[in-house]
Amino acid sequence: MHIRFGFVANALDLYEASPAKTVTFSRYRQLGEKEGKKKLHDVTEMNLLRTKRIIHYLIAHEIPLYRFSSSLVPLATHPETQWDYITPFSHLYKEIGTLVKTHQLRTSFHPNQFTLFTSDRDHVTEKAVEDLVYHYELAKAMGLHEEIRINIHVGGAYGDKEKALERFHNNIKKVPAHILKQLTLENDDKTYTTTETLAVAEQHSIPMMFDYHHYVANHTDDEELTELLPRVFATWESTSQPAKIHISSPKSKTAFRSHADYVDETFLEPLLDGLKTIRENVDFMIEAKAKDRACLSLIDRLSKKRGMNQVSGGSIVIR
Numbered sequence: 001m002h003i004r005f006g007f008v009a010n011a012l013d014l015y016e017a018s019p020a021k022t023v024t025f026s027r028y029r030q031l032g033e034k035e036g037k038k039k040l041h042d043v044t045e046m047n048l049l050r051t052k053r054i055i056h057y058l059i060a061h062e063i064p065l066y067r068f069s070s071s072l073v074p075l076a077t078h079p080e081t082q083w084d085y086i087t088p089f090s091h092l093y094k095e096i097g098t099l100v101k102t103h104q105l106r107t108s109f110h111p112n113q114f115t116l117f118t119s120d121r122d123h124v125t126e127k128a129v130e131d132l133v134y135h136y137e138l139a140k141a142m143g144l145h146e147e148i149r150i151n152i153h154v155g156g157a158y159g160d161k162e163k164a165l166e167r168f169h170n171n172i173k174k175v176p177a178h179i180l181k182q183l184t185l186e187n188d189d190k191t192y193t194t195t196e197t198l199a200v201a202e203q204h205s206i207p208m209m210f211d212y213h214h215y216v217a218n219h220t221d222d223e224e225l226t227e228l229l230p231r232v233f234a235t236w237e238s239t240s241q242p243a244k245i246h247i248s249s250p251k252s253k254t255a256f257r258s259h260a261d262y263v264d265e266t267f268l269e270p271l272l273d274g275l276k277t278i279r280e281n282v283d284f285m286i287e288a289k290a291k292d293r294a295c296l297s298l299i300d301r302l303s304k305k306r307g308m309n310q311v312s313g314g315s316i317v318i319r
Helices: 025-031 033-061 087-102 122-142 161-174 194-204 212-217 225-234 269-278 291-303
Strands: 002-008 065-067 106-109 149-153 183-186 208-211 243-247 282-286 308-312 315-318
Touching (some): 033 087, 033 291, 065 282, 122 149, 122 161, 161 194, 183 194, 194 225, 208 212, 208 225, 212 243, 269 315, 291 308, 291 315
Parallel strands (some): 002 065, 002 282, 065 106, 106 149, 183 208, 243 282
Antiparallel strands (some): 002 315, 308 315
16 A cells, blocks of 8 residues: 655745745735735745745655645735736746646645635625636646646534535535536534535545544544545545545644644554555645644654555555
8 A cells, every 4th residue: 555645835944935925905005006916926926936946845855745825826816906817927837837747746725714615695605616716727827727636625514504515515516617626525623524524525526635633523433434434535536546635633632623743643543554454545645734844754754663664755655
């Protein structure tokens, strides 16, 4: 069984490499339209150049998974700052996409928690669709739109989970078909359990992004990993990609849902035991605060365990 690893957005071991520098709307308004647009241009260019540096870092360390920052373009969907954030940087998008494809990296986006489809307010759904379009347009500019995954959660329950799920089933139909087929659906740590999320994913033929930390924080006694994991993997069968799992561990007992800086490998033992029964290749996205450091550290520690062998900078094989 082959496990590949990756991390989210920022490489901390690179100097000044955050790809998520931003511009607030108040700052934009303070600068005025002309200088404000220049500021948006400059920050976007910086974020893309830093993303390219991070991609080179991934290649050098043989790390095959990466999640792009959703904040590459500040104020991209703000109604009062509409601007062309694709054409001026077409060369950078193309360079990033070429690197990704040449080195066969697996990339993704994860829009924020406001991109949801359970609200009873039309404008919330409209903004969610708009945000997905933004992410898709970035991927398209990179030439990655047919392979990238855009991950979302089911959303809020608003005091009535059954009605909220009905709204999801209706509202998700408003997503353009070409974007819908790139979505994944993730279980969360408070509201929708793995079982509930799986049911929605299966109904809409959306691959499920299983978050193990969220599962532990929000599961019922009858939710057994050995029964859930095969169903999760089955949602990926129509794709050309292995199942992908989000990995993190609790910051503390009192802040259980918060992510620790690094991943405690003992926390993962039940998951690894469950995966050994499936014996299928899987990808792990590390969601720890220490980003690339946490990713490389976990690979190193796991590779020292019996039956686990590191076969590249960013992958191990479990015998």
